[in-house]
Amino acid sequence: MDTIFLYSAVFISLLMLVSLYRTAAGPTTLDRLMGANAMGTKTMVLILFLGTAFGRLDMFVDIALAYAMLNFISVLAASRYFLKRGLADKL
Numbered sequence: 001m002d003t004i005f006l007y008s009a010v011f012i013s014l015l016m017l018v019s020l021y022r023t024a025a026g027p028t029t030l031d032r033l034m035g036a037n038a039m040g041t042k043t044m045v046l047i048l049f050l051g052t053a054f055g056r057l058d059m060f061v062d063i064a065l066a067y068a069m070l071n072f073i074s075v076l077a078a079s080r081y082f083l084k085r086g087l088a089d090k091l
Helices: 002-025 029-054 057-085
Strands: none
């Protein structure tokens, strides 16, 4: 059962590279923010896999939820800031 979580974690890590590319080379600022948000979501899933591997899922769920809320609020705040300032379409 642990090998399934290991392979899943490796696969999620490889998918994070795609999000990292979108974050680094996105054509607009909002594309970069969406790439960062996707990386944060995948990081939350990796935290949950880590909790399952250590057998302490109850503790890691709290950490993952706090991280997800922080990620969501920060991306919303950044996107609102860039839209209000008119910097959303610039590189």
